[in-house]
Amino acid sequence: MVQVLRFSNASLVRDGNTVVNNLNWEVTSDQRWIILGANGAGKTSLLDMAAGWDVPSSGQVTVLDEDLSTADPEWLRPRVGYASSSMSKRIPPTETVSDAVITAAYAAAERRGEQFEDLDIRRARRVLAEWRLESLSDRTLVSLSEGEAKRMQIARSIMTDPELLLLDEPTAGLDLGSREEIMQMLGYFAGNPSAPAIIMVTHHVEEIPRGFTHVLLVKDGGAAYAGPIASTLTSENLTDVFGVKVTVYNNDGRYSAQASL
Numbered sequence: 606m607v608q609v610l611r612f613s614n615a616s617l618v619r620d621g622n623t624v625v626n627n628l629n630w631e632v633t634s635d636q637r638w639i640i641l642g643a644n645g646a647g648k649t650s651l652l653d654m655a656a657g658w659d660v661p662s663s664g665q666v667t668v669l670d671e672d673l674s675t676a677d678p679e680w681l682r683p684r685v686g687y688a689s690s691s692m693s694k695r696i697p698p699t700e701t702v703s704d705a706v707i708t709a710a711y712a713a714a715e716r717r718g719e720q721f722e723d724l725d726i727r728r729a730r731r732v733l734a735e736w737r738l739e740s741l742s743d744r745t746l747v748s749l750s751e752g753e754a755k756r757m758q759i760a761r762s763i764m765t766d767p768e769l770l771l772l773d774e775p776t777a778g779l780d781l782g783s784r785e786e787i788m789q790m791l792g793y794f795a796g797n798p799s800a801p802a803i804i805m806v807t808h809h810v811e812e813i814p815r816g817f818t819h820v821l822l823v824k825d826g827g828a829a830y831a832g833p834i835a836s837t838l839t840s841e842n843l844t845d846v847f848g849v850k851v852t853v854y855n856n857d858g859r860y861s862a863q864a865s866l
């Protein structure tokens with residue numbers, strides 16, 4: 606198995622705030638990770654570093670064998686897919702779904718009259734079909750429902766066939782049906798041995814798709830617990846991380862949690 610990500614005593618200071626604090630964590634190509642933690646624990650900051658958007662203030666972060674302190678972000682960008690609402694806000698709302706997906710191959714947020722290669726056009730068509738966006742390919746982003754927009758973000762992030770895929774709350778704000786649809790698609794994708802390593806941030810254990818293998822519980826910017834889901838996603842660990850008494854239930858691979866206040 607190939608190591609795709611390593612944080613070694615990594616910290617990130619933003620405007621004087623230590624938002625990631627001495628984090629140690631390793632991810633290999635066969636793993637699919639869930640990151641859980643309270644609001645403000647540092648989950649998105651950590652993903653931003655894994656994407657190469659932020660370099661550690663101290664310690665070391667290695668992404669796909671590139672030390673972030675010396676890596677060329679332009680070299681790293683197509684190799685790491687990153688789907689998040691804040692990323693998609695950089696794309697003009699009048700862009701069509703197919704252009705928003707295919708321009709990822711050119712690390713661009715909008716179409717500027719590029720002539721796309723046949724290979725990219727074929728790949729974009731396949732990705733659009735896989736994420737059930739074929740019939741929406743000519744629609745503008747502004748016209749999409751939340752669920753459709755989330756699928757578009759994921760399709761764009763995998764357009765470059767990345768070696769590492771980062772998903773920041775891909776099911777946030779969705780109704781039950783749309784949430785289950787994306788979870789099913791993500792579970793199917795995660796279960797494919799040729800899929801990239803995946804790291805997904807979520808707020809709810811109910812939103813862990815089947816096929817995910819590991820969990821990182823973040824507390825105060827550090828890795829409080831990290832390991833296989835079955836042994837790490839426990840009532841004791843969640844109680845510690847969230848600071849309220851939590852009971853975790855596992856219903857045949859689907860998790861749920863209840864807090865007693």
Ligand SMILES: Nc1ncnc2c1ncn2[C@@H]1O[C@H](COP(=O)(O)OP(=O)(O)OP(=O)(O)O)[C@@H](O)[C@H]1O
Nearest residue numbers: 619620622624642643644645646647648649650651
């Ligand atoms: N630019 C910034 N300057 C100063 N502090 C920041 C900055 N960006 C984020 N923070 C702080 O860093 C901490 C971690 O933020 P981050 O967004 O990574 O947390 P999170 O776990 O993703 O939170 P949430 O679950 O609410 O999305 C928070 O306390 C936040 O206020």
